[in-house]
Amino acid sequence: MRREVPLILTAIVGITMIIAHFIPPLNILKNLFEDWFFIIAAFAIYLGILNLILVNGDKIYKKQKGWLFGAVVILGFLVITIIGIFFSGGKSFQDPGTPFYYIYMNLYYPLSATMFALLAFFVASASYRAFRARNVEATMLLLAAFILMLGRVPIGEWISAWLPEGYRLGDAADWIMDFPMTAGQKAIMIGIALGVVSSALRVILGLERAYSAGE
């Protein structure tokens, strides 16, 4: 029961989704499964959030190191959730002018954007310390990165302005993107496609049972 039901479920749902592509009347069932999928996905997100609250709540209760920050996590969560559910006009909660929109634009957006912007500094530091032309492969990576980084900004034009048109750094960068880079990307893409197809088949046919295995 514990193992069989998940395998049967996966097989039925997976086969229906594939066959519906070829037999249009089955689209009704496909659409239903897709809607159920989104309901379950919503609960999966709630599971993650609940877990976060439990972990931080436990930290506060046991007064572990950094429990004050755990309180900040829960407080931030409660404020935006209560405002978003009860005080922002229902389904139009994201419209400009609502309290939720205000919190989103002045708290969430600056924090989120700055977290990603931090990466710019670390990329520079990592490039300086670790980006070395140790062997042929690393040198090729380095050269490609160089030509791209310079060719995609006006500096590339300034450095290579003495060369005839069509042979400047920007043109070299465009060629690298259009041909060798595309070739590598295609190989990766086709490889991933074959991997996805074989994994999907294995999962649907019950050969892959990792998700239904014991805890």
Place this chain on the structure above:
Amino acid sequence: MSSEVIGIWIGAILTLGIFSFLYKDNPFYKFSEALFVGISAGYWFVVTFWQYFVPKFWDNLSLAYSELLTKGRVDYHWIYLVGGFFGVLMLLRLVPKIGWLSRWSLAFIVGTTAGLQFTRYLESNGILQVKGTIMPLDLTYPKPFIAHTGFIITDILGTIWCNLLNILYTYSHWVLVVGTFCGLIYFFFSKEHKGVFGGAARVGVWFLMITFGALFGYTVMSRMSLLIGRMDYLFGIWLGLY
């Protein structure tokens, strides 16, 4: 002070809080980070509630219920209870004794995703990409090029560079076909990479290195763009220096 100005100040202070990590880890950064975690969780809770839970579950059940009350008939929208049932099973993961029931919900998600992606990845990312790689290969010779820049050193460097690019431009389709083929050979691990096969795999690695170099360059560009956005916010919008 208008709410807009207060909002800009809050955003700027939190931005500086996150940036303070660059100097060293400190309570100001930890506070900003904890706030970010809490607000992110809350944001996704609210979005999921109003955009997924309410329209796909609550509204459908409300419709079914009103049909039952007003017309006395059982409407097909009651079937959405099944989705809700699986959703609740997912939450049971937190209860150790009956946590295994969440595998049923996981099985549903895995089955739907596998079925949906099977056909699309096979066609769009597999078959059409292979089809696009089958192309006529140029057998012409590249035209020699001599650079005239006015200085002998730049003439020599320019001639070498331009002729190298000429060769690459002429045999671009070869580069694409050979690169794709050798890249795929590299990913074939069922056969040992020795001899001719190993040589082809090595060529594949070179193409992959060029790809990763390009990806690195573009990633740097993207991260710098985000940083430009934040600096523009701090200097242009918050401080109003320009």
Place this chain on the structure above:
Amino acid sequence: MNETTNQEKKTFWEKLLSIDRRIIFLFIAVAISVPLFFKTSLDMPVSPVVQEVYNAIEKLEAGSKVLVSFDYDPGSMPELQPMAESFFRHCFRNNLKVIIMGLWPQGPLQANIALDQVFKDEDIKAKNLQYGIDYVNLGFTAGNEVVIDRMGHDFRESYPADSRGTPLSEIPLMRGVRNYDNIDLILNLSAGYPGTMEWVQYAVDVFHVKLAAGNTAVQAPSMYPYIQTGQLAGVLGGMKGGAEYEIALKRPAKAVSYMFSQAIAHGVICLFIIIGNIAFFSLRKKKTS
């Protein structure tokens, strides 16, 4: 004397390699910030992939319907917002009808911010564009690629009404629009999942509609195989792509003004890499000798 000089050189390279990373951070901060104070408009050539996007829109006749999908959040604004404004300028300048939607919750909000900016232009203002006739915002619908798939059969399956709650049947612009057969071009602004790849997989390859895209620089290289096979008409890659598009439109704006900062930052990083490698090889040479 030689030994002392060799020791000094060694110390210098070692010192350089072990420099405090905060100094590197400072260099980057200065390289990004200082150019922002110089409102420089740099000229740059338009790359072929960007030109293809421009041509795809330019080829459309007046009155053609363009579906613009906003699949990004404010975190990607520096890269994608200038592209959004340029798309709108191009479409409205050429009297195209614009249908806005989003697969990300914040997408349609970004569209409204872009529209507010574009409507300040004198030439766009003069056209006196009407909501519901010249453009419409369908808003966000949850469902990712499922939304794209269902729209291929009937828009109303995913969007029974627009973002203001008006049924599609009551919107003049949407009266002749049932599915992708009635759309002349899809423009997608994407920062991740769901995004351009899903549009290619579920709209282009199933319903054979034309698609052009604007992507963040992280995502743009992954789109090149689709351009090579013709599944994607062209792509604007990152801030540079946005800047090139503004140049093609002959309307340099935010993306072009940011390129000076971008150029200096890239130059600084390249310099760091060169110095790091020189130091590395010098030290390695010293060790082997």
